[in-house]
Amino acid sequence: MELLGVAFDESSGELRGTPVADGDHTLTLQWSSDGLAWQSGECLLIVNPDPRSLWKDADPPADDPYWKANTDGTLIVAPNYKIAAASRRGRSHEHVGSFRDDDFFVQHDAVSGWSVLIVADGAGSAKNSRWGSKLAVAAAGGHIAANLSGEFGARMTKELARWSSDMGAASKAMNTPFYLLFKRQTGSRCRP
Numbered sequence: 789m790e791l792l793g794v795a796f797d798e799s800s801g802e803l804r805g806t807p808v809a810d811g812d813h814t815l816t817l818q819w820s821s822d823g824l825a826w827q828s829g830e831c832l833l834i835v836n837p838d839p840r841s842l843w844k845d846a847d848p849p850a851d852d853p854y855w856k857a858n859t860d861g862t863l864i865v866a867p868n869y870k871i872a873a874a875s876r877r878g879r880s881h882e883h884v885g886s887f888r889d890d891d892f893f894v895q896h897d898a899v900s901g902w903s904v905l906i907v908a909d910g911a912g913s914a915k916n917s918r919w920g921s922k923l924a925v926a927a928a929g930g931h932i933a934a935n936l937s938g939e940f941g942a943r944m945t946k947e948l949a950r951w952s953s954d955m956g957a958a959s960k961a962m963n964t965p966f967y968l969l970f971k972r973q974t975g976s977r978c979r980p
Contacts, residue, residue: 791809792805792807792808792809792813792833792835793805793806793807793808793809794806794807794833803815803833807833807835809835810835810836810837810838811834811835812832812833812834812835813832813833813834813835814830814831814832814833815830815831815832815833816828816829816830817829817830817831843879843882843883844882844883844884844885845882845883846882846883846884846885847885848885848886848887849885852887854887854916854918854919855887856887856888856891856918856919856922857888858876858877858882858887858888859874859875859876859877859888860874860875860888860891860892861873861874861875862874862892862894864894864896864903866896866898871894871896871903871905873892873894873905873907874892875888875890875891875892876888881912886912887918888910888918889909889910889911889912889917889918889921890907890908890909890910890921891907891908891910891918891921891922891924891925892905892906892907892908892925893905893906893925893926893928893929893930894906894929895929895933897933897936897937897941899937900936900937900941900942900945901945902933902936902937902941902944902945904929904932904933904936906925906928906929906932907925908920908921908922908924908925909921928970931969931972932969932970935969940965940969943965944962944965944966947961947962948962
């Protein structure tokens with residue numbers, strides 16, 4: 789048993805130690821209740837390996853046409869706020885050497901005062917979901933940011949200024965235009 793890193797402590801009657809070898813190990817046991825008649829038998833000691841020793845950190849293929857970095861992040865710092873976004877490849881993706889599926893879009897327009905933050909959870913079951921999430925946030929983020937930097941953004945800023953005095957009216961005035969902005973981007977057949 790010492791070769792396994794464990795030993796029997798006679799004073800406590802316990803098997804003690806930290807196993808050094810994982811796997812199934814058969815231990816031969818002998819015991820007596822009166823010190824005269826001895827019994828013997830076997831016991832299976834199952835030692836699970838340290839999970840960290842099983843985990844791989846494999847990189848995805850560098851020559852993939854839809855290659856994406858394992859991590860990404862951005863930080864926008866302004867006098868009155870900070871905007872941060874980050875994405876990291878998950879452990880299961882590391883283990884099998886697949887790509888980070890998620891993506892984000894962050895942009896602040898200092899002129900209009902609007903910030904756009906969008907995240908997309910890539911559909912890991914789809915072959916190139918990492919590229920789909922990247923395209924989705926870029927298209928939606930670009931569309932929304934462009935609209936917020938123009939007349940639409942100016943109208944929404946005006947309505948937002950009413951928020952503290954009449955939240956209900958401001959909300960009503962902003963909901964439909966934002967809904968239609970998203971609908972135009974997605975081309976969906978949503979109903980208001």
